[in-house]
Amino acid sequence: MVKAPSSKRDVNKPDCLRPDKLAELCTRNFVVINLSMNKIIRNSYIVVLAFVLQCCTYSQSSNNHKLNRMDNNRNNPVYSRNDSSKVNLSNEEWKKILPGDIYEVARGKGTERPWSSPYENSHEIGTYYCAVCGNPLFRSDTKFESGCGWPSFYEPVSKGSIIYDNDNSFGMERTEVMCGRCKSHLGHVFKDGPPPTGLRYCINGVVLDFEKAKAAGRKYDAEKKNPS
Ligand SMILES: [Zn+2]
Numbered sequence: 448m449v450k451a452p453s454s455k456r457d458v459n460k461p462d463c464l465r466p467d468k469l470a471e472l473c474t475r476n477f478v479v480i481n482l483s484m485n486k487i488i489r490n491s492y493i494v495v496l497a498f499v500l501q502c503c504t505y506s507q508s509s510n511n512h513k514l515n516r517m518d519n520n521r522n523n524p525v526y527s528r529n530d531s532s533k534v535n536l537s538n539e540e541w542k543k544i545l546p547g548d549i550y551e552v553a554r555g556k557g558t559e560r561p562w563s564s565p566y567e568n569s570h571e572i573g574t575y576y577c578a579v580c581g582n583p584l585f586r587s588d589t590k591f592e593s594g595c596g597w598p599s600f601y602e603p604v605s606k607g608s609i610i611y612d613n614d615n616s617f618g619m620e621r622t623e624v625m626c627g628r629c630k631s632h633l634g635h636v637f638k639d640g641p642p643p644t645g646l647r648y649c650i651n652g653v654v655l656d657f658e659k660a661k662a663a664g665r666k667y668d669a670e671k672k673n674p675s
Contacts, residue, residue: 523544523579524544526581527580528582529670530581533628533629535630536629541553548653552654553626553631554631555632558651561597564652564653564655566598566655567597568592569657571587572587572588573587573658575590575600578654579631580628580629583605584608584633584650589603593647593649595649597652599647600648601647602646609625609633610630614635622637631654634651637649
């Protein structure tokens, strides 16, 4: 007997094209795709979790940095926001008191990396003090966004809060600004600032300490009630 050509074709059809095999293949592929999707979603969760943990770690290290800075202030015998008497210490003595990053800028006349200070884009209301001695330097209402990469102000708290010197280093003619109380290097002043002064005090954030206005106000009231 001669078999019908159609049934011969069915018999010779590859396994993967047979309806029952196709159904099985589809189910298997669906399971594989489903498993892959689960894997992708699980990996996404891991990536998101890692990102969140990294943010927490950054925040933690930033907070630790602040805490260390506060500890430093407590261990710094000349740090005071009330005492305006001049401070004259040798660099050897400063080295024992100050953390390395502050010492490098304040006493070594170094410059921090641009856009590295959290104060550069800060809009909080309050007062900026010298991180070396606690002398009030700038108020937040004189701060402006210069785009230069360092915290910028157009006017110091008072004439005496800052002292000036010519700086001809690196083949440039600049005016260096230093703390009026402890003579620590803060940064430079340029004549391209906004009104009313037309000045731009370009300051290294690492040598600044900030206190929010409300906290400063509460502290002032407490001291007024209980003068020490
Ligand atoms: Zn100072």
